[in-house]
Amino acid sequence: MVLALENQIVKKFGLKGPLILSPLAGGPSTPELVSAVSNAGGLGSLGLAYETPEQITQIIQKTRSLTSKPIAVNLFVPTKTPELSAEQINQAIEDTKKYREELGVPSPKLEPPYSLDFDRQFETMLSQRPEVFSFTFGLLSSDYIKECKKNHIITCGTATTLEEGILAEESGVDLLVAQGIEAGGHRGIFSANEEDSGIGLFPLVRSLVHNLKIPVIAAGGIMDGAGIAAVLALGASAAQLGTAFLLCEEAGTSKPYREALVSKNRKTKTTRVFSGRIARGLENRFMKEMETRQILPFPAQNAFTRDIRKRSAELGKSDFLSLWSGQGIELIREMKAGQLVAVLFEELKTATRG
């Protein structure tokens, strides 16, 4: 099969194969995990959207100390700070009161802005010069793209539809992640009303490859070498895997999260209950019970539920954690990250030997 095993992405970054580790913000993508993937010949990504500039510097430098190979850093494009009414806030507090009582956390203070300053995060990222800067939740204006180019940082956007992909290419990014509905974690949707098209990886990759000039990276539900071979057949230049790495010992996946990932009857759903933005995770009590209650717009809901999630992790309970996972969960494996990368490349070779 004529697969682009020796394609632009593989060559540019000197990879052993077309494999990228998804940025797993909020815990799992530790320096240890990211460096292990890069050292094994994939491209590791740090998900640093929830980190302060100081933390960003520290985490990147720690990762650099563990690998001399290229790495990617991922941030969230800023969204307008939502204006919340007192009624909204009170209702949100009321709707989560019993959980805070159960967990023993005080009633939260909720003050804008509900997220970190993007420009400071961006400048810190720039100063650390990762080989790739990837982002999600929107487009960046040409000033940001130019700054990256000036610093020889490859830019990578995220699209969930053909329309978003076309806009991303027009914005000047070098690469594009095609995020199928199968993907775990936050959906990168940025079209006007944030309505979810729900497009599967398969038709999404195919229509993006058909319509764009920039390389497309396929993300969502890919768990093994056969899956990587399949997206290459669709014309993708690389596969991005996240869920597949969650059980690696180097991953910062919490204990209750790990237990949920291998539990019986695990099933994934999309939800807004944790952050206000659509994301896919393993269904748990918080997802079920909060679905019909007051959910604040992103990123306010994210700030608002942080204490609940944090305490739930501390108590070893998965009931209130965001258990991000893709639909490929059935095929998750537990091994060290470097070994998993080697196995993936071996499977890919088997699937593509001609």
Add this chain to the structure above:
Amino acid sequence: MVLALENQIVKKFGLKGPLILSPLAGGPSTPELVSAVSNAGGLGSLGLAYETPEQITQIIQKTRSLTSKPIAVNLFVPTKTPELSAEQINQAIEDTKKYREELGVPSPKLEPPYSLDFDRQFETMLSQRPEVFSFTFGLLSSDYIKECKKNHIITCGTATTLEEGILAEESGVDLLVAQGIEAGGHRGIFSANEEDSGIGLFPLVRSLVHNLKIPVIAAGGIMDGAGIAAVLALGASAAQLGTAFLLCEEAGTSKPYREALVSKNRKTKTTRVFSGRIARGLENRFMKEMETRQILPFPAQNAFTRDIRKRSAELGKSDFLSLWSGQGIELIREMKAGQLVAVLFEELKTATRG
């Protein structure tokens, strides 16, 4: 690439390649379309769920007169006839009153059963001995499976989840269609509460291939040879394409349906408004407006909206038609069916030449 181009399905039916035409019930799958696909080296499927025994006989015989190659026949597994209250029926009539006025059709009579007698359809199918009998919406008890085996008819079930796939294999079917969330038309869901898992083709095929022994046929969003190559890489034994064939001149796709398929801003969504069962189609006025109104359980809603859909087609309006389409719609092409099959095989060869 080691793809199963010469696999069980291809060999068993003497196909030129691992391609099956989806059963497109309710119009598109004419004897002309099905025979053209079979004559070109694919396996054509007749979707005959909405046909009487007399029509089933006639359509199969017509198809047989146009091809000596194998064909498949598809029926819907019967569901329990729902019991409707007078309030439900009155509300449904009220909620659709303005459409019937607009279209000039009288208020409908709605009497159980709301679908045709399955056993008579099944017996007719048996008597006509298609090479394959495929079905959706559930499992068939062993008596039906045995009857097919006795008549040398290969059976093929449909699954939208791993759990459904395991049940289907246990029921004794020879083949299984893995229907991804991308697929157009009715979802084959048959788990207890008919809740939609929404699993994409990619992880669905992969987990079914991993867990089952019977050959898996991938369906949903596949539009070209690269797509067929991709599902073979995932371990599927064949690809089943429906939407890709809707613009073929041999297809019984109505004029307004064809126009909608090539319209700007076409987008697909899942809906229950036409039949009471989840199905994917191009969003139109009826889908938008009815979403929040009274929808009767399947198959009552299907019987209830039939007059509206029929009149809408007669008037050349797509507003009230079920415009079934998969998410791959962006890549639809207009050519004769035999030519499309040849192009698909050529693309597949290009994608898999080693």
